[in-house]
Amino acid sequence: MNVNEIDAASVRRDDAAPVIAPLFLSRWSPRAMARKPLSTSELNTLIEAARWAPSCFNAQPWRFACSVSGTPGFDELSTTLVAGNQAWASGAGALIGVVSRTRYERNDNPAATHSFDAGAAWMSLALQAQHMGLVAHGMQGFDVRAARQVLHVPDVYDLPAIVAVGHPWEVDALPEAYREKEVPSQRKPLKDILFIDNFKDLKA
Numbered sequence: 001m002n003v004n005e006i007d008a009a010s011v012r013r014d015d016a017a018p019v020i021a022p023l024f025l026s027r028w029s030p031r032a033m034a035r036k037p038l039s040t041s042e043l044n045t046l047i048e049a050a051r052w053a054p055s056c057f058n059a060q061p062w063r064f065a066c067s068v069s070g071t072p073g074f075d076e077l078s079t080t081l082v083a084g085n086q087a088w089a090s091g092a093g094a095l096i097g098v099v100s101r102t103r104y105e106r107n108d109n110p111a112a113t114h115s116f117d118a119g120a121a122w123m124s125l126a127l128q129a130q131h132m133g134l135v136a137h138g139m140q141g142f143d144v145r146a147a148r149q150v151l152h153v154p155d156v157y158d159l160p161a162i163v164a165v166g167h168p169w170e171v172d173a174l175p176e177a178y179r180e181k182e183v184p185s186q187r188k189p190l191k192d193i194l195f196i197d198n199f200k201d202l203k204a
């Protein structure tokens with residue numbers, strides 16, 4: 001089965017839950033990707049979506065280092081991934097290093113919300129990928145020091161994640177250990193995350 005035949009929205013739909021825009025339920029993080037390079041146009045569109053994320057003072061701390069499959073840059077960045085990610089991310093059409101400026105450009109003060117802002121931008125990218133029939137899978141499993149070197153990330157930027165983006169592909173093409181994991185995940189119930197007024201009932 002190709003991952004684009006897996007209907008994440010229907011797997012996740014809970015009739016008792018409030019109705020939300022379908023894109024939120026249909027986005028998920030497959031690993032099966034078709035080893036087809038992303039085009040410049042596809043990359044531009046993904047980053048254009050990220051560009052419109054909100055940020056504190058509109059500082060826009062996010063930057064994206066995009067390496068397309070089949071290039072030396074992609075191969076070099078791939079070597080920084082943990083083995084468990086290399087096993088499937090080789091199918092990605094691009095690896096995108098998400099970096100976030102930890103200090104404001106205008107005054108060099110610490111930017112308290114830079115990671116919150118970069119997180120919003122990555123989610124925009126992921127939803128845009130879903131909208132385009134692509135898949136996006138965030139990864140924290142990589143050697144940060146090595147990846148910073150490969151990408152020439154300046155000290156003032158954090159590198160919280162590398163995102164594998166690609167064209168959806170056959171689940172059976174994945175290494176065996178990953179095939180049964182290739183299902184949309186569920187979430188905590190609303191009652192565990194929604195609190196009225198304060199958090200006094202929040203379990204530690």
Ligand SMILES: Cc1cc2nc3c(=O)[nH]c(=O)nc-3n(C[C@H](O)[C@H](O)[C@H](O)COP(=O)(O)O)c2cc1C
Binds near residue numbers: 030141
């Ligand atoms: C910042 C971040 C880092 C992640 N790191 C990894 C990773 O290293 N390897 C992996 O297979 N999945 C990784 N994931 C994917 C998560 O496991 C996945 O998003 C989560 O289980 C929810 O599933 P869904 O995205 O399919 O809804 C990461 C996701 C995010 C947002």
